[in-house]
Amino acid sequence: MSSIDTGIGERMKAAFRRFPTGVAVIAAAGPRGPAGLTASSVASVSLEPPALSFSVMGGRSARVILDAPSFTVNLLGSAHAGLAHDFARDGGSRFTPEQGWDVLPTGEPFLPGAQANLRVAPLHLIGVGDSTVVVAAILDVLLGPAGGRLVHHDREFLVHEDGDDY
Structure with missing residues (x-):
């Protein structure tokens, strides 16, 4: 893989932004x-069996997640732009009482105010370059309050409230 044109990598980042x-x-x-x-x-990967995917790079938090037998995927809404920013950067506030975190009876941290919380267990870890693609079985789904959207676009977290024009 090291023979890939580095210009393609930069254009790929620009495309996904x-x-x-x-x-x-x-x-x-x-x-x-x-x-x-x-x-x-x-x-979303599959309904039968219920599964999702995501990718991570090799930071400390990623290593903890990759080593865990189960974890949560907390789907954020418009109220969570600050929290998303904190968890996206080194040194950001994490798991503070003000953020509203709790712990499931099975031990995983979860955010009750998220639009949805998915408790998952890894099925496959696939190394791709400097990233790991995780395919995880969905063990449980907790639906939180619906309303508003949080979108990542061009390195920013953008909020769209219900009723706003696009």
Whole structure:
């Protein structure tokens, strides 16, 4: 893979910056406490069996998630732009009482105010370059309050409230 034209990689980043995506925080219980990261690569994979996918790079939070037997994928809404930003950068506030985190009876951290919380277990971890693609079985779904959208586009978190014009 090292023979790939680096110009293609830069153009690929520019192309995907133009492609708006939903935003999630993926969270796991780790040996030193909870760990989490913002992801804009979450996608539905299958209904039978229920499964989703996302990709991560090799930071500390990603390693905790990749080592966890189960974790949560918290699908964020318009009220969570600040939280998404905090979990997207090193040194951001994480798992504070003000953010509203709780713990499921099975031990995973989850965000009750998210639009949905998916408790998942990894099925496949696929190394691709400096990233890992995770395919995970959906074990449980908790639906939170609906309303408003949070979108990642061109390196920004954009909020769209219900009733706003596009």
